[in-house]
Amino acid sequence: MKKWLKKYFIPHEGNNHKPHILRWEAGLFTLAIILVIELFFLVQVFIFSPGSEFFATILKSVLVEETNISRGKDSVSLLTENLLLDAAAQAKADDMARKGYFSHVSPDGSEPWYWIKNAGYDYGYAGENLAINFIDSEDVVRAWMDSPKHRENILNNNFKEIGIGVSRGLYDGKEAVFVVQMFGSRVLALNVPIETRKNETILPISPTTTLPEETAVVAVKGAEISPKIENKGSDQNQVSRTESGLSAAAKNILERVISSPRTLANYLYLIIGTIIVLALTLKIFVKIKVQRPKLIINGILLLMIIASAMAFNYYLFLAQAAIF
Numbered sequence: 251m252k253k254w255l256k257k258y259f260i261p262h263e264g265n266n267h268k269p270h271i272l273r274w275e276a277g278l279f280t281l282a283i284i285l286v287i288e289l290f291f292l293v294q295v296f297i298f299s300p301g302s303e304f305f306a307t308i309l310k311s312v313l314v315e316e317t318n319i320s321r322g323k324d325s326v327s328l329l330t331e332n333l334l335l336d337a338a339a340q341a342k343a344d345d346m347a348r349k350g351y352f353s354h355v356s357p358d359g360s361e362p363w364y365w366i367k368n369a370g371y372d373y374g375y376a377g378e379n380l381a382i383n384f385i386d387s388e389d390v391v392r393a394w395m396d397s398p399k400h401r402e403n404i405l406n407n408n409f410k411e412i413g414i415g416v417s418r419g420l421y422d423g424k425e426a427v428f429v430v431q432m433f434g435s436r437v438l439a440l441n442v443p444i445e446t447r448k449n450e451t452i453l454p455i456s457p458t459t460t461l462p463e464e465t466a467v468v469a470v471k472g473a474e475i476s477p478k479i480e481n482k483g484s485d486q487n488q489v490s491r492t493e494s495g496l497s498a499a500a501k502n503i504l505e506r507v508i509s510s511p512r513t514l515a516n517y518l519y520l521i522i523g524t525i526i527v528l529a530l531t532l533k534i535f536v537k538i539k540v541q542r543p544k545l546i547i548n549g550i551l552l553l554m555i556i557a558s559a560m561a562f563n564y565y566l567f568l569a570q571a572a573i574f
Contacts, residue, residue: 259529261537271529272545280522280552288559291515294508295385295567308508309387310336310414313431316391317404317412324405332434335413338369339430342378346428347419352382352574366434374437375408380574381429382421385567386512390429393573400573409433512563519556526552 258276261267270276318328342365345356355361362378379400384390394400403409415430530549534541 259532261533261540261542267537267540268542268545269529269533271525272533272542272549274548277548277552280526281555283522284519284552284555284559287515287518288563291511291563294511309416309429312387312510313390313414313429314412316387317431320391320395320404326405326407327410329409329412329433332371332411332413334369334371335366335411335432335434336415337413338365338371339413339415339432340417341365341369341415342432343415343417343428343430346380346421346430347417347426350420350422352380352421352426352428352572354378354380354574362432366432371434372437373434375406375433375435377403377406377409377433379403379431379433381431381571382574383426383567383571384429385427386510388510388513389568389571390573393571394431397573403431403433406433408435410435512567515563516560519560523553523556526556 256262257265257269258271259269261269314329314331321328342362345360345365346352349357351357356364363373363376366373366376379394381390381393384393391404394404411434413432413434415428415432417428419426419428421428526549530546533545533549
């Protein structure tokens with residue numbers, strides 16, 4: 251391994267001060283890897299598209315997990331996925347996709363709370379975040395967390411449950427993917443009076459636009475949390491849980507790969523770029539009096555190709571994305 255690293259990265263007399271990692275043969279191999287990554291990314295986006303039920307199911311799961319990761323970092327209690335909130339969020343997403351609007355209030359005046367009530371969820375507190383035209387789950391949550399009002403919803407300790415809806419339709423004459431994130435806390439006491447709703451101004455974030463919009467939060471007194479019950483099992487059950495845990499870990503990794511194509515491609519590009527930068531640094535400074543301009547140019551060209559691929563993916567899939 252030591253000889254291999256010296257041969258490929260360290261300029262010395264044995265390789266004629268030409269590290270193999272920067273030679274054109276290795277450059278072509280690296281370029282092939284970059285093209286494979288880009289092809290994998292594009293195939294993943296267009297075949298496992300957000301319009302497919304398979305992708306939508308995974309995206310929902312990962313968005314719930316990402317939201318809880320954000321809450322955990324801020325020491326806020328984690329959310330539990332609720333099927334009724336899922337149904338409410340999906341109904342709202344389908345309505346936006348069908349009618350071609352992107353707003354908390356539908357063209358007929360229905361507010362988010364209509365969908366929540368219609369799903370049979372008796373809420374004490376409720377909130378809604380919207381996103382459109384994202385193909386990467388981490389991009390969605392990152393955009394929400396970068397917006398103060400959306401971040402406030404995600405980190406609101408009054409919310410105990412979450413639901414996600416994903417749908418595909420037309421918006422401004424173009425195909426679009428709608429994501430709805432709904433939060434809630436159920437009212438367990440039926441005689442609790444409902445407080446007055448209040449509107450709050452939020453600032454939607456997108457790579458190209460900044461438009462003032464409105465969101466709302468509904469508050470009701472008396473929301474409670476059900477206690478968590480822990481069951482102890484036998485040694486056999488412990489083994490089953492361990493195997494199940496391994497399967498769950500593998501499933502989680504697969505879901506991450508499928509639901510975060512741009513993030514995954516960026517990570518791989520950054521790894522390759524870091525290796526090239528390291529090779530260039532060693533080439534220039536280890537034998538500073540013996541330089542090989544062609545090798546340096548090869549490395550710089552590869553870095554430019556990587557940067558171009560990352561920029562292309564960003565503008566292709568995030569330029570039209572927005573949150574509300």
